[in-house]
Amino acid sequence: MRRPGSWSSVRYGRWDGTQEIEVDxxxxxxxxxxxxxxxxxxxSALRELMNRGMRTKDGGDILGLKEVLERLKQRRSELFGKYDPxxxxxxxxNAIRxxxxxxRRALEEYLEAASNSKDAPRIAQAEELYLNDQLTLDSLGPSIASKIQSLGNYxxxxxxxKRDFDDLRESLEREFVEGFFESAKNSLSTMTPEDLENFREMxxxxxxxxxxHxxxxxxxxxxxxFMDRYGGSFPPGIANTQELLDHLLTQMAAASLAFGAMSQEQQMELANLAQNVNGDLDLSWAISQLMRSLSPMMDSMRFDPRSFRGSDPMSIGQAGQVLDExxxxxSIESYLRSIGxxxxxSRLDFDQISELLGEKEASSLRRLSELTKQLEDAGLIGMSDERLTLSAGGLRAIGQKMLQEVFDDLDASRLGGHDLKRRGVGVDKDFETKPYEFGDPLNLSLGKTLANTIVRQRGGLPLKVEVEDFEIETTEAMVSASTVLCLDLSLSMPLRDNFLAAKKVAVALSTLISTAYPKDYLAIVGFxxxxxxxxxxxxPSVSWDYVYGTNMEDALxxxxxxxxxxxGRKQIILVTDGEPTAHILENGEPFFSYPPARETILATLSEVNRCTKAGITINSFVLDATDYLVDFMNQVAKINRGKxxxxxxSDLGKYVLVDFMAQRTS
Known part of the structure; x- marks a missing residue:
C-alpha cells in the first residue's frame, strides 16, 4: 500500500513482450x-482469431497459435543446432590420446636417461619396461570402455x-552417477563409507x-x-514402478545421447564404460547392470542423435535437460494442434511455456484462452442448444460495427460521385440541428459543423473536420419506406470473394433502418x-448455399x-454477381441451366415487369459483371426504370447505403 502523502511513480517504455497485455x-x-x-x-470466428492472433490498439501483439507453433519449431531447431552427441x-x-x-614421452625420457647412464643393468631394465609398456599402450582396445579398463590396470x-587419467575417470564416474541419481551431486570419492554403502544398496x-517388474x-x-527409503534420489511425483522405469529410461537415453550411443551394441559398451570408471567393483557392477537392464527397452525412446548438428558436447545431465525440453x-505442440x-x-501450464519459449508466448496463450469468457461476460455471445451463438447485444454490436465501417469510409468525393438529390428526409426543414449519429442522413449544417471544428481545434488553419464535428439539419416529418434486400447466396459469391462484402451490406442496412428509421419496413430474401x-x-449466421443456381425470378x-x-416508397435492392440461371416451373420445382436458358431469362424479366406494375423500384448492385450480365441488367433497368x-x-456498402438514403429523401 502507498504511504499517505507519497506519489506513485510511472515509467513509460516500448512494449517488449514481457508486460501484461490489456485487451478491451x-x-x-x-x-x-x-x-x-x-x-x-x-x-469459427474465435478459432480463426486464436490461430492468427491480433494487434491491440496500444501496439502490443497477441501471438496466434500459428506464431507460437513456429516459435516451438525454432526452439527445437536451436537445441538441435547447438549440441553434438x-x-x-x-x-x-582426445583426453585419452x-x-x-x-x-610415451615419459617412457622415452626414461629410456634416454638410462642410456646416458652407461649402466648396463639399468639400460636393460629400461629397455624391457619401455618395450612392455609400449606394447600395452599399442594394444588398447578400440572402444573407450576397453581403453579405460586397460588403463585402470596400467x-x-x-x-x-596418471593424474590426468584419474581426473578423467572421476569425471566420468560423476557423469554416470549424477546423471541417474539426483541425490548424488558430488563425486563418489567424497562420500563417506556409510553413504557409499547406502548408495550400493540402493x-x-x-x-x-x-x-x-x-x-x-x-x-x-x-x-x-523402495521409495520410502530412497525416494530422495529421484524427482517428486513418481507413483509406481513403471513411472520409475520411465524416468530411468529417460536418463539412459540421456546417457546414450551424451555418448552418441545409437545402437544396443554401443549402449552395452556404455554399460562397460560405467563398470570401469570406479574403483569400487560392487558399485561399478551394479551401475553397469542397471544400464544393461535398461538398454533393451530403449527402442521405445525414439530419439536419434543424428538430428543434432551442433558442436557443443553434452554431459549426461545436459543431455537429460535437452531431452526433457x-x-x-x-507435448505442447501436440496439444496446440489438437485443441478446438x-x-x-486454459489447460496449458503457462509458467512452463514462459520458461520454454518466453513470457510473450505465455501471455499471448493466456489471453487467447480468455477470449470466449470475455465475450460471454460482455453479453455479446452465449450458449444456445450447446452451441455458441450471438446474443441480442452481439447482434446490435455487429450491426453497429458494419454500419460504422461503411460510414467511416464515406467521404465527399464518394457522395458527389452519384446523382443524388440532397433534400433531407422530411417534408420541410424545421431549421434545427443535432449532432450527427451513425444512420442519420448527411444533411450537414455547414455553418454549425465548421463552428464545431473551430471550437475543437481551438482555432488555427487549416480546419480539419472530423466526424464528431458533424451537425445535421432536422426535418418536421419522416417519409416511410418499404425495402426488400435480395441477397445472392449462390456458390459463386464466396468463390469470387463477394460474399463477405454483400453480407456486410445486409447487416449495415438492417442496422441503419432499425436505428435511424424504425418506422420503415425491411425484409431480407436470400436466393x-x-x-x-x-x-x-x-x-449474421447466414452462410452461402452449397448449390449452383441464381434464381432472381423467385427472389423478385x-x-x-x-x-x-x-x-410508402417500395423498393427492392438486388445484390448479385451472376446472371439468372434458375427459375420456378409451374409445378413448383426449380429449373437450373448454365448457360442461362431462354425461358429462365423470360421468366425473370416477366417478374421484373410485375414488380414495375406494382410500383416497386428495383435498384441493382452488380459485382464482377460479365458482358452478358451487363446486357441483362440493362434490360431490367429499361423495364423498371431503376438504377x-x-x-x-470494397465499395458495395457505400453504394448501397448512399443510394438507399438518396432514394428515401427524393
Missing part, C-alpha cells in the same frame, strides 16, 4: 467481426598421465525391483518400500437455386409478395 472486449469483437459474418459462427566421446578420446602421449610411469534394490510380478509393495516441446476452442488453452426469407436476427416474386400490403450500379466489393 470491443477490440476482440472488432477482430472477429469479419470472420463472424463470413462463417456465421462465433466459434558425439562430442563427449570425442572429448574422451593426450594421456597416452604424456606416458602402472603409469608419468605422474602427469542400486542393488533398484535392479531387483526392475527385474521383478520385467517378470510381471506385483511390485506395488516393493516400490513403496524436447519432450515438453513435443480458445477455452482449451440461390430457390429464394427464402431471412429474419434480420438470423442474418417473393419480394413483391412481401411488399404487396406495405405503404444499376456496377461495384467493386
Amino acid at each position: 472486449v470491443s477490440e476482440i469483437f472488432d477482430e472477429i467481426a469479419d470472420a463472424l459474418l463470413y462463417h456465421g459462427d462465433p466459434m 558425439s562430442g563427449k566421446a570425442s572429448e574422451i578420446d 593426450s594421456i597416452l602421449e604424456s606416458e 602402472d603409469f610411469l608419468s605422474p602427469t598421465a 542400486i542393488g534394490a533398484l535392479n531387483s525391483l526392475i527385474e521383478a 520385467n517378470a510381471n510380478e506385483d511390485t506395488s509393495e516393493a516400490f513403496e518400500a 524436447l519432450s515438453q516441446l513435443d 476452442t480458445p477455452g482449451d488453452l 440461390s437455386e430457390v429464394a427464402h426469407v431471412i429474419k434480420p436476427m438470423d442474418l 416474386r417473393q419480394s413483391r409478395t412481401l411488399l404487396r400490403r406495405r405503404s 444499376v450500379f456496377y461495384s467493386d466489393p
Whole structure:
C-alpha cells in the first residue's frame, strides 16, 4: 500500500513482450467481426482469431497459435543446432590420446636417461619396461570402455598421465552417477563409507525391483518400500514402478545421447564404460547392470542423435535437460494442434511455456484462452442448444460495427460521385440541428459543423473536420419506406470473394433502418437455386448455399409478395454477381441451366415487369459483371426504370447505403 502523502511513480517504455497485455472486449469483437459474418459462427470466428492472433490498439501483439507453433519449431531447431552427441566421446578420446602421449614421452625420457647412464643393468631394465609398456599402450582396445579398463590396470610411469587419467575417470564416474541419481551431486570419492554403502544398496534394490517388474510380478509393495527409503534420489511425483522405469529410461537415453550411443551394441559398451570408471567393483557392477537392464527397452525412446548438428558436447545431465525440453516441446505442440476452442488453452501450464519459449508466448496463450469468457461476460455471445451463438447485444454490436465501417469510409468525393438529390428526409426543414449519429442522413449544417471544428481545434488553419464535428439539419416529418434486400447466396459469391462484402451490406442496412428509421419496413430474401426469407436476427449466421443456381425470378416474386400490403416508397435492392440461371416451373420445382436458358431469362424479366406494375423500384448492385450480365441488367433497368450500379466489393456498402438514403429523401 502507498504511504499517505507519497506519489506513485510511472515509467513509460516500448512494449517488449514481457508486460501484461490489456485487451478491451470491443477490440476482440472488432477482430472477429469479419470472420463472424463470413462463417456465421462465433466459434469459427474465435478459432480463426486464436490461430492468427491480433494487434491491440496500444501496439502490443497477441501471438496466434500459428506464431507460437513456429516459435516451438525454432526452439527445437536451436537445441538441435547447438549440441553434438558425439562430442563427449570425442572429448574422451582426445583426453585419452593426450594421456597416452604424456606416458610415451615419459617412457622415452626414461629410456634416454638410462642410456646416458652407461649402466648396463639399468639400460636393460629400461629397455624391457619401455618395450612392455609400449606394447600395452599399442594394444588398447578400440572402444573407450576397453581403453579405460586397460588403463585402470596400467602402472603409469608419468605422474602427469596418471593424474590426468584419474581426473578423467572421476569425471566420468560423476557423469554416470549424477546423471541417474539426483541425490548424488558430488563425486563418489567424497562420500563417506556409510553413504557409499547406502548408495550400493540402493542400486542393488533398484535392479531387483526392475527385474521383478520385467517378470510381471506385483511390485506395488516393493516400490513403496523402495521409495520410502530412497525416494530422495529421484524427482517428486513418481507413483509406481513403471513411472520409475520411465524416468530411468529417460536418463539412459540421456546417457546414450551424451555418448552418441545409437545402437544396443554401443549402449552395452556404455554399460562397460560405467563398470570401469570406479574403483569400487560392487558399485561399478551394479551401475553397469542397471544400464544393461535398461538398454533393451530403449527402442521405445525414439530419439536419434543424428538430428543434432551442433558442436557443443553434452554431459549426461545436459543431455537429460535437452531431452526433457524436447519432450515438453513435443507435448505442447501436440496439444496446440489438437485443441478446438480458445477455452482449451486454459489447460496449458503457462509458467512452463514462459520458461520454454518466453513470457510473450505465455501471455499471448493466456489471453487467447480468455477470449470466449470475455465475450460471454460482455453479453455479446452465449450458449444456445450447446452451441455458441450471438446474443441480442452481439447482434446490435455487429450491426453497429458494419454500419460504422461503411460510414467511416464515406467521404465527399464518394457522395458527389452519384446523382443524388440532397433534400433531407422530411417534408420541410424545421431549421434545427443535432449532432450527427451513425444512420442519420448527411444533411450537414455547414455553418454549425465548421463552428464545431473551430471550437475543437481551438482555432488555427487549416480546419480539419472530423466526424464528431458533424451537425445535421432536422426535418418536421419522416417519409416511410418499404425495402426488400435480395441477397445472392449462390456458390459463386464466396468463390469470387463477394460474399463477405454483400453480407456486410445486409447487416449495415438492417442496422441503419432499425436505428435511424424504425418506422420503415425491411425484409431480407436470400436466393440461390430457390429464394427464402431471412429474419434480420438470423442474418449474421447466414452462410452461402452449397448449390449452383441464381434464381432472381423467385427472389423478385417473393419480394413483391412481401411488399404487396406495405405503404410508402417500395423498393427492392438486388445484390448479385451472376446472371439468372434458375427459375420456378409451374409445378413448383426449380429449373437450373448454365448457360442461362431462354425461358429462365423470360421468366425473370416477366417478374421484373410485375414488380414495375406494382410500383416497386428495383435498384441493382452488380459485382464482377460479365458482358452478358451487363446486357441483362440493362434490360431490367429499361423495364423498371431503376438504377444499376456496377461495384467493386470494397465499395458495395457505400453504394448501397448512399443510394438507399438518396432514394428515401427524393
